[in-house]
Amino acid sequence: MSERGGMSGFERYLTVWVGLCILGGIVLGRIAPDLARTLDGMAIRVDGAPVVSIPIAICLFFMMYPIMVKIDFTEVIKAGRSGKPVGLTLFLNWAIKPFTMYAIAMLFLGVLFRNLIGAEAVDLVRMPFGLDLPVGAQHGSGIVVLQEGIKMLEVPLWRSYLAGCILLGIAPCTAMVLVWGYLARGNDGLTLVMVAINSLTMLVLYGVLGGFLLGVGRLPVPWQALLLSIAIYVALPLAAGFATRKGIIAIKGETWFREKFLHLLTPVTITALLVTLVLLFSFKGDVIIARPLTILWIAIPLFIQTMLIFWLGYGAARMLGLSYEDAAPAAIIGASNHFEVAIATATMLFGLSSGAALATVVGVLIEVPVMLMLVRIGLRTQHWFTAPSETAVEV
Secondary structure, three states: OOOOOOOOHHHHOHHHHHHHHHHHHHHHHHHOHHHHHHHHHOEEEEOOEEEEEHHHHHHHHHHHHHHHHHOOHHHHHHHOOOHHHHHHHHHHHHHHHHHHHHHHHHHHHHHHOHHHHOOOOEEEEEOOOOOOOOOOOEEOOEEEEEEOOEEEEEEEHHHHHHHHHHHHHOOEOOOOHHHHHHHOOOOHHHHHHHHHHHHHHHHHHHHHHHHHHHOOOOOOOOHHHHHHHHHHHHHHHHHHHHHHHHHHHHHHOHHHHHHHHHHHHOOHHHHHHHHHHHHHHHHHHHHHHHOHHHHHHHHHHHHHHHHHHHHHHHHHHHHOOOOHHHHHHHHHHHHOEOHHHHHHHHHHHHOOOOHHHHHHHHHHHHHHHHHHHHHHHHHHOHHHOOOOOOOOOOO
């Protein structure tokens, strides 16, 4: 923890750099659409769905590798014995978050914004797996229609957006949350432990909760998508970081490792984050410009959900007497989403052009700015906790 010290001038104005990168990404997507499409198309696919974007995976590696290098794995073992923060995170992610996401999205998309979206607007989505109904048959809120010779399900557009929000709500973050916890000066070892537990829990509960809330029967678990994304986004930088730390300390000693090598890595995480933003918004800038109000209607319930879960986790952590270093990652993990898996699942279940897929993309668009805002809130409220860190940061 002491390796990080205070915030640099660059970090203090991170929100400004984020805004410039978002704008730059949108502009890049407009002036060089072929480049953006080419980069966006570079992906590892599972059953036709893009599961891992290769350019984003490279950026995420450089985002998380410096964090993994700095983790002392003896601290990970100690953190694994911390029952309260781990229990709090699991409770938030699986007993609270999926159901609040459903309720909030239903309120805004199904009631408050329904007429703005279009009460009669419809969306064509794939038929649920294993279902073969005749044209004209009713299935839930949808009707089976024939589209270019393929049976599709015609559903209200707002319900398709609702499905995408649900898929986001049941996918706790297992990758970029390491970056948010690091920037918030949280306990990196504890964050890594909770990421590992969340990854395993998703394999069991993702399909169960998704099927229940979507109402489409048992949701097929995207095993390959889950395992592949966890391996690339978490396991690879973890292994590289562990090997680097062990090798350099063995050769050069711990003093050289801390005083020389770590300083070289200081700007890498944030630089990779900013490059990721440029790429993400160059991929999706046309969607934002073409459908700005639609993006807004979907973003509002997602934003409210993120803030609600963060404050529930943060408040509960304070009531449980956790230190700030444990409270910050517990709340942040609950608030953030594994949007890569949500997008892959929406694409496999409903189709690439579905409203559900669009809703998961909106989750990508708001994730970074909102999580950076929560990081800033955490840094400014460290004094709320009864066991402040020796490395508390003044901002």
